[in-house]
Amino acid sequence: MYLSLDRYSRPATAEEALRLVAESEGPAAFIAGGTDLNAGDHEAIAHLVDLQALPMKEVRVFGEPAALHLGSLVTLSTLRRHPLLGGELLAAVREAAGGYANLALQNRSTLGGRVMAARVDHDLPAALLALGARLHVARLRDGFGVAVERVAAPEADRTALDGGLLVGVEVPLGEGRSAHRRFGRSAVDVPLACVSACRRGDRWRVVAGVQAAAPPGLRRLRRLEELVAAWGSAPPPDWREAAREACRAELPEHACRWISADYRRDLTATLAVRALAAVLEEEELA
Amino acid sequence: MNVELTLNGEAVSWESEPHEFLTELLRRHGLIGTKRGCESGDCGACAVLLDGEEVPSCLVLAAQAHGHEVTTIEGLGSWERPHPIQEAFVDGTAVQCGYCTPGMVIAAKAYLDRKGGGPLSEREARELLAGHVCRCTGYVKPIAAVLRAAEALGDPRSAGEEERA
Numbered sequence: 001m002y003l004s005l006d007r008y009s010r011p012a013t014a015e016e017a018l019r020l021v022a023e024s025e026g027p028a029a030f031i032a033g034g035t036d037l038n039a040g041d042h043e044a045i046a047h048l049v050d051l052q053a054l055p056m057k058e059v060r061v062f063g064e065p066a067a068l069h070l071g072s073l074v075t076l077s078t079l080r081r082h083p084l085l086g087g088e089l090l091a092a093v094r095e096a097a098g099g100y101a102n103l104a105l106q107n108r109s110t111l112g113g114r115v116m117a118a119r120v121d122h123d124l125p126a127a128l129l130a131l132g133a134r135l136h137v138a139r140l141r142d143g144f145g146v147a148v149e150r151v152a153a154p155e156a157d158r159t160a161l162d163g164g165l166l167v168g169v170e171v172p173l174g175e176g177r178s179a180h181r182r183f184g185r186s187a188v189d190v191p192l193a194c195v196s197a198c199r200r201g202d203r204w205r206v207v208a209g210v211q212a213a214a215p216p217g218l219r220r221l222r223r224l225e226e227l228v229a230a231w232g233s234a235p236p237p238d239w240r241e242a243a244r245e246a247c248r249a250e251l252p253e254h255a256c257r258w259i260s261a262d263y264r265r266d267l268t269a270t271l272a273v274r275a276l277a278a279v280l281e282e283e284e285l286a
Numbered sequence: 287m288n289v290e291l292t293l294n295g296e297a298v299s300w301e302s303e304p305h306e307f308l309t310e311l312l313r314r315h316g317l318i319g320t321k322r323g324c325e326s327g328d329c330g331a332c333a334v335l336l337d338g339e340e341v342p343s344c345l346v347l348a349a350q351a352h353g354h355e356v357t358t359i360e361g362l363g364s365w366e367r368p369h370p371i372q373e374a375f376v377d378g379t380a381v382q383c384g385y386c387t388p389g390m391v392i393a394a395k396a397y398l399d400r401k402g403g404g405p406l407s408e409r410e411a412r413e414l415l416a417g418h419v420c421r422c423t424g425y426v427k428p429i430a431a432v433l434r435a436a437e438a439l440g441d442p443r444s445a446g447e448e449e450r451a
Contacts, residue, residue: 187416
């Protein structure tokens, strides 16, 4: 194979995991499901720190107002099937998880892994950002122990995650409806473009992830959100065209040697219209 | 490093290296029903059951499997007593060159076990086989074979899983 690993560790705590990476003599990285292990850029890793023994597989509702806690080792299969992830509000999460590759990879791929791969794979991060999720990131404290920070799911700027260990995600619950739409070159490719939309009362969040965009990462389509919110519960008859134009105007310049920028903008706008239609109950949730 | 796991119901303890993947570990020990394919989790040829769930063994380090239960195609049935899913593939001539077949059978086993009975729709059969690439392009008969297997496993007159175990 292509790995030059000479060390494998399986720590039992977040602190131990963070220390193993921080104090490793060669290049070190965390491994959760490992589904990106052979996908490139991992040849130089000398030390893998396997997170499987950490208690981060929990799915539970907590707090007032209620929020859903998802441990970062929760697999995409669990996100698709878990009873606490039923209902219209969390449809985007289920759809994003179910769009990933195939069942075998969904059994291995984790929430944390997909969030950390957000520069290339936007599906699940887009859904979490649309739902207003917050990330729980553990860091080593000066002295000893770890501190857990709550940070907003990031858009293009992901520096909030640097040097930390994602231990879980918190999704605010309540009334609402969400949808996720994607397009990839094949079932096993990361999406060329995807859009997640979520409506909670009058508030909308629409998030686009476009491969090869500059800067990379996700972006909220705020003008589109304002436009849709202004329609209230009665969108005008030509809402699809208006939404498409708003989306196109807001998407960034980007170029790719495979496909033109115009094509990607059109594709993303089409996905945005479909996601909005699903939230507006004009299309079914997947 | 030493990798200890339960393989096809029996405890094994094998030497491995940190960079070795489960596919290679299994094949080095003669379990060659698990095939090498794309080595990126896309083709399904290397599928095994890890704690009862289908996984691509080309993306699981041998070390990651330490302490877990692994079932390969060799653990499902034998020449004398093939598993009902294997019988369905044979009866339905759902095999061409056979390279992808172990992975498809493993996928069907995982899915049908988790489903725990009841009728299987064609859509489900297609979904469970979606991660399995057949270079002979034989997809129609495996779908029919999986549907036939689901029917057979739901029929109390067929050879039971419990009896087999």
